[in-house]
Amino acid sequence: MSHTSLLQAIQKYISLSPEEASLIQTLFRIKRLKKGDFLLQAGVTCKHLYFIDTGLVRYFLDNKGEEITYNFAREGQFVCDFISFLGKSPSEKSIQCLEPTTLLVISYPDLQQFYAKIKEGEKFGRLCIESFYTSSILQVKSLYADQPGKRYLNFLEAHSDIQQRIPQYYIASYVGVKPQSLSRIRKRFANTIETNPIY
Secondary structure: OOOHHHHHHHOOOOOOOHHHHHHHHHHOEEEEEOOOOEEEOOOOEOOEEEEEEEOEEEEEEEEOOEEEEEEEEEOOOEEOOHHHHHHOOEOOOEEEEOOOEEEEEEEHHHHHHHHHHOOOHHHHHHHHHHHHHHHHHHHHHHHHHOOHHHHHHHHHHHHOOOHHHOOHHHHHHHHOOOHHHHHHHHHHHHHHHHHOOOO
């Protein structure tokens, strides 16, 4: 396994010299997890920033014994609970693999080396966190402001390429409905598209 996809993802934010690319490959180590394994569990402090090389994960919260799935991440994306990671505090969320997943992982101390030794390392950190922050705000806004149908459309817009890889009960949890209600929502939108292709 190479670090090619990781380097490409970083270079969406900053430029890298060949020497910096080589250093990054020493700072990120490979980790392989099985379906159902956890990158992070609620109550545990997040100590790593993850990059998904292959695989799929879900973020979820525990609400009085009920798991609420609120996001997914796939190949080419960074995964982290930055509140826990930066604050060195126990996480309130869990991150679980939905498939066998191969990750490139960097610890907090090694990330500080990244910031210090990569010319635009701190810029990468700022832009990465800004992206996570914006995404998180939009998710919270949608959770409280949008109806289930709109949340389903949001899901399709963000995750249309991986929806077949996600169990329906997790999609239902993300939308905020029971699986039976999700089936009705999907059928309604399918009928709308069939009768009104411009929709």
